[in-house]
Amino acid sequence: xQRFIALAAVLMASSWATAGPLPPMDAASFxxxxxxxxxxxxLDPNTSKGAKVQRGVLVEVDIVSVLKGNLKTGKTTLITxxxxxxxxxxxxxxxxxxxxxxxxxQERSEQAFTEIPGTFDLKSLEGKTPAEQAQMIFDARxxxxxxxxxxxQKEKKVLEATLPKTN
Numbered sequence: 001x002q003r004f005i006a007l008a009a010v011l012m013a014s015s016w017a018t019a020g021p022l023p024p025m026d027a028a029s030f031x032x033x034x035x036x037x038x039x040x041x042x043l044d045p046n047t048s049k050g051a052k053v054q055r056g057v058l059v060e061v062d063i064v065s066v067l068k069g070n071l072k073t074g075k076t077t078l079i080t081x082x083x084x085x086x087x088x089x090x091x092x093x094x095x096x097x098x099x100x101x102x103x104x105x106q107e108r109s110e111q112a113f114t115e116i117p118g119t120f121d122l123k124s125l126e127g128k129t130p131a132e133q134a135q136m137i138f139d140a141r142x143x144x145x146x147x148x149x150x151x152x153q154k155e156k157k158v159l160e161a162t163l164p165k166t167n
Contacts, residue, residue: 022096024110024111025111027131027132027134027135027138028131028135030094030111030131030134031067031068031094031129031130031131031133031134032131033096034068034069034094034095034096034112035068035069035095035096036066036068036069036070036071036094036095037066037067037068037069037092037093037094037095037130037133037134038063038064038065038066038067038069038071038092038093038094038095039063039064039065039066039067039090039091039092039093039116039122039125040061040062040063040064040078040090040091040093041061041062041064041088041089041090041091042059042060042061042085042086042087042088042089042090042091043060043061043062043075043087044059044060044087045057045059045084045085045086045087046058046059047059047060047077057079057080057084058077058078058079059077059078059079059080059085060075060076060077061075061076061077061078061085061091061093062074062075062076063075063076064090064122065122065125067092067125067130067133067134068130069095071095078093080113085113089115089116089118090115090116090118090120090122091113091114091115091116092113092114092116092134092137093112093113094111094112095112096112111138114137114138114141115141115144116137116140116141117140117141117143117144119140120137120140124136125137
């Protein structure tokens, strides 16, 4: 039987909805605050197929590793928004709140879906604490983002040369 985990970026109407989104935080605070911390591989970024999903997109993933929490590895479905995922890519996913009486979770952080670069060796996480693992993933992603920014800046400079000359 396939498990179902709902991760939504928009707060639902409940007693904890007034808490609001979590600000960006350091890796130690991030892992201490998360109830579950997972490494997932996106299998299908939009499995909704006509299903009624309020404020989200159904995403099929394979939980590759559990860095923190009681969830088990294997295929499951997430509700994710506004964090788009791509098939074949790995992500670190943090869960910050369990919704009572539901096999569902509420995600309230921009860091909750962090893409893991394809060159990152997941085996390098072995033997590390969850905070150390999260820090390694954040560092690898930041390095990848820096490289993407440099590439885009170069492209922008080339494209700016195409602007019409003004007198």
